[in-house]
Amino acid sequence: MTFRNRLQYFLVKRLQISNKKALELISVGACRVASKQVFENVEIQPFEEIICDGEILREEKKLYYIAFYKPVGIETTLNQAIPDNLQAILPFEEKLFPVGRLDKASEGLLLLTNDGRVFDKTLRKEHQTEKEYIVKVDKPITASFIQQMSSGITIMGQTTLPCLVEAIDEYKFRIILVQGLNRQIRRMCYKLAYEVLSLKRIRIDQVHLEDLQPNEYREVGELIGA
Known part of the structure; x- marks a missing residue:
């Protein structure tokens, strides 16, 4: 598992925020990965939906x-x-x-x-x-x-x-x-x-x-x- 596969990295790149701010959003439960609320810097898959503060940052991708x-x-x-x-x-x-x-x-x-x-x-x-x-x-x-x-x-x-x-x-x-x-x-x-x-x-x-x-x-x- 690498840092690039983590939720924190995705938030930093997608929202153009600092690592500290990304970890704060995660720790207070502001993020949902594949419809599940998370409180840790979890590993994410490229097909999973990601929502932060009610905003869809990435839609779920159907796998074929x-x-x-x-x-x-x-x-x-x-x-x-x-x-x-x-x-x-x-x-x-x-x-x-x-x-x-x-x-x-x-x-x-x-x-x-x-x-x-x-x-x-x-x-x-x-x-x-x-x-x-x-x-x-x-x-x-x-x-x-x-x-x-x-x-x-x-x-x-x-x-x-x-x-x-x-x-x-x-x-x-x-x-x-x-x-x-x-x-x-x-x-x-x-x-x-x-x-x-x-x-x-x-x-x-x-x-x-x-x-x-x-x-x-x-x-x-x-x-x-x-």
Whole structure:
């Protein structure tokens, strides 16, 4: 917790008052955070309503947690200067940010939110959050392929962590990763002389793609322990 996350800091910046005056307002109960009267210099969240002396200093911000089906051909970026950017196809008035990435040639589950805590926690759990994919390759899957993919392959100067891999049929397999290396699955397959023909992410942590179709979305509960 930092000073910048405290009510005192918010009052000083918002009301242009001294630290002493801010603490006085707090100590006499002049402030309410998320409808609750406070008497201490509490930690505040960026989405909480703050009222001081009956004046609304910041309105409550609605938090959104969205499961979105990103189609093939869309870059996971909100930079509108980049062709085929995500922002151009999102149907939301609120600006939502993607949690993690999904490369342009891939499709499937993408998590969107305006809750900054989710992004921070996702980064801290980089090697803990499970991500599940269905992958189709250009030639028959062998037992050796499954074994090597499962145990780890050296890409970009590092060996991937062990992961769960199982064949679905002759050309498709399921893989569950706890890493997020750039184009990891494609690079792993390439090292074994396989080409990925299609790649769909169907789960991130406890959130599943379910029956969503490209460009469809649904609201979900709080993401990844936010």
